[in-house]
Amino acid sequence: MPETGKKPVRDGDGLLPESFVPGLVPTLNNTGWMTETLDDISLAFTDYAGSIEAESLDIGCAYGIATLAALDKGARIFACDIEPGHLDILAQRIAEEAAGRYRSKAGALPGIDFKAGAFGAILAARVLHFLIGEEVEQTVAKMHDWLQPGGRIFLVTDSPYTGPWKAAAGDYERRKAAGDPWPGFIADYAQYLPDNADPAGRPAFINPMDPDILRRVCENAGFEVLEARFLSGGTKWRTQRDHAGVIARKP
Numbered sequence: 001m002p003e004t005g006k007k008p009v010r011d012g013d014g015l016l017p018e019s020f021v022p023g024l025v026p027t028l029n030n031t032g033w034m035t036e037t038l039d040d041i042s043l044a045f046t047d048y049a050g051s052i053e054a055e056s057l058d059i060g061c062a063y064g065i066a067t068l069a070a071l072d073k074g075a076r077i078f079a080c081d082i083e084p085g086h087l088d089i090l091a092q093r094i095a096e097e098a099a100g101r102y103r104s105k106a107g108a109l110p111g112i113d114f115k116a117g118a119f120g121a122i123l124a125a126r127v128l129h130f131l132i133g134e135e136v137e138q139t140v141a142k143m144h145d146w147l148q149p150g151g152r153i154f155l156v157t158d159s160p161y162t163g164p165w166k167a168a169a170g171d172y173e174r175r176k177a178a179g180d181p182w183p184g185f186i187a188d189y190a191q192y193l194p195d196n197a198d199p200a201g202r203p204a205f206i207n208p209m210d211p212d213i214l215r216r217v218c219e220n221a222g223f224e225v226l227e228a229r230f231l232s233g234g235t236k237w238r239t240q241r242d243h244a245g246v247i248a249r250k251p
Contacts (some may be wrong), residue, residue, distance in 0.1 A: 006007075026147055040231060041245035046072075046075070056070065056075055056122065059112075059122065060208070061079040064093060071094065084106040087105075122146065124139075125155075130207070132182075148250070148251045149251070153168075157208065160183075172208075176210075188204075204234050210228050213244070215228040223250060224250075232243060
């Protein structure tokens with residue numbers, strides 16, 4: 001399916017850091033980037049969150065591109081991110097009329113927790129690949145508990161075919177064919193960074209995934225998978241396999 005629904009991030013009013021990579025905004029904690037466009041899975045989350053009465057969770061929200069879009073559609077949103085500075089910036093970007101439908105909390109996966117049945121929908125966009133396989137499984141199982149019956153998760157991860165680590169895509173394909181459950185896992189992320197990149201503060205590892213992996217994890221956690229596929233990125237270097245995305249339902 002072509003990605004026809006992309007929308008640009010709203011003007012940050014000078015609050016967002018400047019970026020030297022078109023299409024991406026650097027995070028304050030140097031762990032990654034926020035895209036300036038909503039991919040199809042994230043866009044579907046904003047539509048769905050705006051259509052239900054229950055509160056929805058945007059976890060790993062960064063500066064809130066999906067949160068802002070969902071609020072514009074009438075959603076009730078709980079935003080969560082590991083970096084409190086991101087939430088500080090996001091709070092300044094919330095429209096006055098939406099303030100009563102928004103709340104936030106700083107926290108990190110997989111340790112953070114919420115009450116069972118707290119949410120009608122959950123988005124985790126470009127977050128799970130910063131976790132090892134066991135933590136991904138633990139996190140998705142928690143999401144199943146956090147959702148109300150009939151609720152949906154929307155997951156997006158970086159794939160083995162994007163970023164500096166795409167140089168290891170051949171190794172990923174060999175490991176997947178051999179049955180490795182986490183064939184994209186790279187223990188030494190720094191080895192794939194450009195020579196001019198400072199590895200300080202960056203993740204020690206990266207765990208890019210494909211749609212098959214996301215489907216497996218969701219099904220093992222008890223979800224019914226509605227959609228699982230590759231997604232195109234939001235930069236000029238995009239391909240049709242930059243990210244993996246899944247939408248799944250809690251029965």
